[in-house]
Amino acid sequence: MVTMNAEPSPTRPFAFVLIAGLATALGLSLALKPASPAHARATQPLEHTDVSAEPSAPPSQVTPDREAAPEPLARGEAPTLAEAKAAPEAAPEAPVPPPEPLHVVGLGWELVAPGVLANDGLAPGEDSRFRAHGIDARFTVTTEVAGLEAALARGAVEGGAELAILPLPTFVASYERLRALDPEVFFVLGWSTGRDALVLEPRDWLVNTGSSKASTIRVEGEPGRASTYLALHVLDAHGDDLDRVELVQPGSTRESKPRVSARAIERSTRTANTDAVVDSRALALSSADAPQLIPFVAVAPAGVVRARGDDLARFCQLWLEGTETLAADVPKAARRIAGEAGAPEAIALLNALAYLEHADLDAAARAAGLSGRGAVSIEPLFQRSWALWRAVGVLSTPAPAHAPLDNSVLAQVALAHRASGSADAVTRAAQERRGGDRLVLVHHHGEAALERDALIDELGLLAGSFSQAHVELRVRGDRKVSRAIVDEAVERFGLDPEHIVVGPRVKGKDTAQIRVLVP
Numbered sequence: 279m280v281t282m283n284a285e286p287s288p289t290r291p292f293a294f295v296l297i298a299g300l301a302t303a304l305g306l307s308l309a310l311k312p313a314s315p316a317h318a319r320a321t322q323p324l325e326h327t328d329v330s331a332e333p334s335a336p337p338s339q340v341t342p343d344r345e346a347a348p349e350p351l352a353r354g355e356a357p358t359l360a361e362a363k364a365a366p367e368a369a370p371e372a373p374v375p376p377p378e379p380l381h382v383v384g385l386g387w388e389l390v391a392p393g394v395l396a397n398d399g400l401a402p403g404e405d406s407r408f409r410a411h412g413i414d415a416r417f418t419v420t421t422e423v424a425g426l427e428a429a430l431a432r433g434a435v436e437g438g439a440e441l442a443i444l445p446l447p448t449f450v451a452s453y454e455r456l457r458a459l460d461p462e463v464f465f466v467l468g469w470s471t472g473r474d475a476l477v478l479e480p481r482d483w484l485v486n487t488g489s490s491k492a493s494t495i496r497v498e499g500e501p502g503r504a505s506t507y508l509a510l511h512v513l514d515a516h517g518d519d520l521d522r523v524e525l526v527q528p529g530s531t532r533e534s535k536p537r538v539s540a541r542a543i544e545r546s547t548r549t550a551n552t553d554a555v556v557d558s559r560a561l562a563l564s565s566a567d568a569p570q571l572i573p574f575v576a577v578a579p580a581g582v583v584r585a586r587g588d589d590l591a592r593f594c595q596l597w598l599e600g601t602e603t604l605a606a607d608v609p610k611a612a613r614r615i616a617g618e619a620g621a622p623e624a625i626a627l628l629n630a631l632a633y634l635e636h637a638d639l640d641a642a643a644r645a646a647g648l649s650g651r652g653a654v655s656i657e658p659l660f661q662r663s664w665a666l667w668r669a670v671g672v673l674s675t676p677a678p679a680h681a682p683l684d685n686s687v688l689a690q691v692a693l694a695h696r697a698s699g700s701a702d703a704v705t706r707a708a709q710e711r712r713g714g715d716r717l718v719l720v721h722h723h724g725e726a727a728l729e730r731d732a733l734i735d736e737l738g739l740l741a742g743s744f745s746q747a748h749v750e751l752r753v754r755g756d757r758k759v760s761r762a763i764v765d766e767a768v769e770r771f772g773l774d775p776e777h778i779v780v781g782p783r784v785k786g787k788d789t790a791q792i793r794v795l796v797p
Contacts, residue, residue: 376414377413379434380413380414380416380440380441380593381433381434381438381439381440382415382418382439382441382442382443383418383429383439384418384419384420384442384443385423385442385444385445385448386546386547386548387419387547387615387622387627388546388547388631389443389444389634391600391611391631392597392601392603392604392636393415393417393443393600394615394618395603395604396600396603397409397600400417400418400419400618401416401417402416407599408592408593408596412592413592413596415593418439421547421548423444423502423503426442426444427452427455427456429442430442430456430459430577430579431456431459440578440579441576441577441590442461443467443574443575443576443577444577445504445507445573445574445575446463446504446574446575446659446660447502447663448503448504449461449463449577450660450664450667451502451507451663451667451672452502453664453673453682454673460682461577461579462577462578462579462580462583462682462683462684463575463576463577463660463681464577464684464685464687465576465594465642465646465687466575466637466641466645466646466656467573467575467576467597467637467642468573468601468636468637469565469571469572470504470565470569470572470633470634471565471566471569472564472565472566472632472633473504473545473546473634474503474507474508474542474543474545474564474565474572475505475542475545475561475563476508476509476540476541476562477540477541477560477562478539478562479538480538483516483562485718485719485720493537494524494536494538495513495522495524495540496526496532497513497526497539497540498526498528498539498540498541498542499525499541499542501525501667501670502672504544504565504572505544506542507663507666508542508564508565509541511662512562512563512719513540514666515719515721515736515740516722517721517722517723520669520670523669524536525670525672545629546633547622547626547627547630550622562718563718565633567744567746567747567796568743568745569743569745569746570645570654570742570743571743571744573656573659574634576594580682583687587687587690590687591690591694598638598639601636601637604636608628608631609624609628612624612628612631615627639691639692643688643692647683648688648689648692654739654742656683657681662739717795718747718794719740722788723788723790723791723792724789728753730763733763733790733792734766734770737749737751737778737792738773740792741767741777741778742773746796748778749777749779749793749794749795750780750781750792750793750795751763751764751778751790751792751793752781752784752792753784753789754784754788757780757782760780760781761780764779781793
């Protein structure tokens with residue numbers, strides 16, 4: 279056997295080192311490689327699962343961007359800056375809406391004077407009492423009845439009105455055109471006390487004690503005006519047949535001259551620069567002789583009265599305060615109102631205001647029929663006005679069964695006064711009633727037989743409307759009959775017995791006469 283001694287190759291140690299290094303690297307890479315999810319789940323031990331526990335949130339709801347809800351702060355612990363920034367801001371309080379405007383239209387500047395003073399202007403001024411009590415009152419003034427009717431028809435918009443202030447006879451004359459609005463009287467604001475007057479030819483026609491009748495009586499006056507109503511009222515009270523009355527526009531000319539002619543006079547800011555200013559000696563009478571005959575009233579559609587009753591009650595309360603301001607300094611009030619856009623001169627306002635009397639709360643309640651048994655409350659005056667306007671063709675339909683009157687606002691104002699213990703808004707000076715010495719009207723009751731109830735109603739109406747006068751009743755029969763009728767009228771209507779007297783027996787063809795004598 280032959281033995282061969284081979285010498286080692288010089289590259290063998292290097293190869294061995296290389297192979298050993300590769301093996302070591304492979305082992306390390308296998309050891310450090312992470313297990314796959316499936317392998318990890320397979321090799322991990324099973325944990326106990328409580329099936330009664332709530333399920334965890336699904337993976338779709340757990341995102342790296344969503345942070346865990348912060349732990350609630352311990353009592354007294356202040357939040358960190360980051361927590362304060364993350365906290366939601368408190369929602370701002372909703373702004374208080376401004377009050378809904380209350381649009382008011384008046385038939386003449388003198389009629390809205392207390393309201394303009396209380397509002398410190400036609401629109402709310404800096405010292406507006408209405409605005410201070412949450413009412414955004416907006417006044418407009420018109421001198422034409424058609425303009426007032428149009429404003430009510432437009433309603434609660436600029437140039438429209440929800441509330442109107444006007445004489446009651448004018449409201450009655452407009453009622454047919456406004457019927458769809460269902461308008462209602464909700465407050466009595468005052469009376470005409472000289473604003474409306476009458477010129478008659480012959481001047482003594484109303485005191486004519488005979489029973490002769492005129493074939494035609496011409497009345498010059500505007501339909502619907504309170505002064506025209508006064509003329510119709512006294513002619514009707516005198517016993518004249520209104521079917522014979524010819525109502526003509528002022529300034530109209532006729533070829534023939536009637537036996538009796540009447541001219542209705544309105545002394546207001548509307549007529550301040552016209553020939554309506556006449557010598558007072560030419561007047562047969564005026565509303566100063568019948569100071570309860572022509573009230574001016576606040577009117578609104580029934581829907582407004584129902585929906586805004588609280589606002590209307592506050593309006594009337596503040597109106598009464600405005601009358602107090604007016605009465606305290608009439609010249610100052612006239613100058614203040616004259617400063618409004620479109621207002622007349624202060625002198626015209628002073629003259630017109632002199633012929634008005636504003637109501638206090640007690641007087642308004644009596645006129646509305648809430649207090650006392652007066653014969654000249656809104657109900658009979660409305661019915662009388664309707665009958666007179668219909669007789670001369672201004673109205674064409676029968677009167678409503680009852681006057682459109684809602685006393686809920688007036689009652690609310692009265693309750694507020696009683697609860698606060700406040701006095702009347704206006705304290706009128708006590709007027710000493712005294713007998714008159716000037717005969718201004720004779721009512722002829724010419725029926726063949728005495729109609730007792732009709733005579734009592736007429737006596738109550740005349741005695742109530744001519745509240746400063748002496749009213750004398752004369753009948754053809756025994757004076758005991760006159761006394762019984764007077765006593766019944768006093769009892770029925772709550773009249774002052776000192777100013778209704780029984781006169782001598784009537785002469786002529788009349789069965790009875792009612793004579794009105796004023797100071």
